[in-house]
Amino acid sequence: MADRCKRGGNSEGYSVVLRFILVLVLAVLVRGARVTSRIRERVSAPVLRFGKDGTFKIVQVADMHYADGATTSCQDVLPEQYATCSDLNTTIFLNRVIAEEKPDLLLFSGDNIMQEDCKDPIASMNMAFGPAIEAGIPWAAVLGNHDQEGNMSRERVMSYIASMDYSVSTVNPSGDTCSGIDGFGNFVLEVFGAAGSPQAHKSVMNLYLVDSGDYSTLSPKIRGYGWIHETQSTWIKKMSKKLQLAYLNDAPAQPQPAPSLAYFHIPLPEYSNLAPGQFKGVKQEGISSAQINSGFLTTLLEGGDVKAIFVGHDHVNDFCGDVHGLKLCYAGGFGYHAYGKAGWDRRTRVVSAALSKDEHSEWQGVRSIVTWKRLDNAKFDMIDAESVWGQDSNSVQ
Numbered sequence: 001m002a003d004r005c006k007r008g009g010n011s012e013g014y015s016v017v018l019r020f021i022l023v024l025v026l027a028v029l030v031r032g033a034r035v036t037s038r039i040r041e042r043v044s045a046p047v048l049r050f051g052k053d054g055t056f057k058i059v060q061v062a063d064m065h066y067a068d069g070a071t072t073s074c075q076d077v078l079p080e081q082y083a084t085c086s087d088l089n090t091t092i093f094l095n096r097v098i099a100e101e102k103p104d105l106l107l108f109s110g111d112n113i114m115q116e117d118c119k120d121p122i123a124s125m126n127m128a129f130g131p132a133i134e135a136g137i138p139w140a141a142v143l144g145n146h147d148q149e150g151n152m153s154r155e156r157v158m159s160y161i162a163s164m165d166y167s168v169s170t171v172n173p174s175g176d177t178c179s180g181i182d183g184f185g186n187f188v189l190e191v192f193g194a195a196g197s198p199q200a201h202k203s204v205m206n207l208y209l210v211d212s213g214d215y216s217t218l219s220p221k222i223r224g225y226g227w228i229h230e231t232q233s234t235w236i237k238k239m240s241k242k243l244q245l246a247y248l249n250d251a252p253a254q255p256q257p258a259p260s261l262a263y264f265h266i267p268l269p270e271y272s273n274l275a276p277g278q279f280k281g282v283k284q285e286g287i288s289s290a291q292i293n294s295g296f297l298t299t300l301l302e303g304g305d306v307k308a309i310f311v312g313h314d315h316v317n318d319f320c321g322d323v324h325g326l327k328l329c330y331a332g333g334f335g336y337h338a339y340g341k342a343g344w345d346r347r348t349r350v351v352s353a354a355l356s357k358d359e360h361s362e363w364q365g366v367r368s369i370v371t372w373k374r375l376d377n378a379k380f381d382m383i384d385a386e387s388v389w390g391q392d393s394n395s396v397q
């Protein structure tokens, strides 16, 4: 811990800034005028809030595995599709989802780029997240296990993501590298009530974004994927308590806490608890969680406000099921340069939350949260619509 804090002290703060500036300068040199103007006029995303129609919609994009664009080949498409398929198909799909679903927030749940295949990871990220920026939609990203597999570290990748236009991502709590938290990309997004409504200045739904790591930090004793560490659980507990108290007590006081959702990359071991028949969607491969259980589900259950977890990582699993009253969901793979299953459409998971109305027809807190998937096929099929949470399910306890 002492080491981490020394590393995270002021001089590290400066060197992070310096490295960050260096990255930007390089980006300018490489990318030319387009990036220059992006840096000069970095556009901050607006505050997240429910719309005048009382809804807030999140589109989850899992595992784009973006590399170099037009020159990058696809994996697991039909034989006749290889010749005309590249990363650009991932971009086309993203533009399509944005146009059709008109999300209020785009959430990229890791393996956004496949860095070992990227000539220039910055250029890859500019391409991968480009549609969100061009559409002017607030977006957030967390890291997977492939985002840093090259010469750009997790910290630098996440810093760059946090610096991009319309990004609502943060590297870590209070931007303090000395916070002692593990990973890069641990932050909370607060979604405020509808403009002009009694809850316009309160967060009525919270999103916890967590870095679930890449690979085991205890290798070779424990091999395989990473996990969410105790420092992150401690932080989540603190945030959850604070947000719940604020929602219950700040005017207008509320009878029950606001619902929250968690997004990260690697599934928790409890995803394996779900047997066929206990979920909606498909399970076509094993659950690639860490080989040990760091107790994050317990953390969320004790906090009580999180109603569902959304991950990626296993591209051909796209199910949602109930474990201890919490929905554990996959999005299913989005990217064409990522492994998948030929003939099984790339997909995205949509989550839509709706507010309740009081007797004066004014928007209140969240009444229900539902989810469905969209497939990148000719009909843009919408499948597996289901409830994630409803106000009634809370009062049962």
Ligand SMILES: *[C@@H]1O[C@H](CO)[C@@H](O)[C@H](O)[C@H]1NC(C)=O
Residues within 6 Å of the ligand: 077, 081, 084, 085, 086, 088, 089, 092
């Ligand atoms: C990829 O995009 C090209 C160009 O629009 C299109 O012809 C091709 O069918 C797409 N491939 C897949 C697998 O969607």
Ligand SMILES: *[C@@H]1O[C@H](CO)[C@@H](O)[C@H](O)[C@H]1NC(C)=O
Residues within 6 Å of the ligand: 115, 116, 117, 118, 119, 149, 150, 151
């Ligand atoms: C990392 O940098 C080295 C030296 O410049 C280069 O040879 C290598 O290809 C780079 N690796 C990746 C994945 O970009």
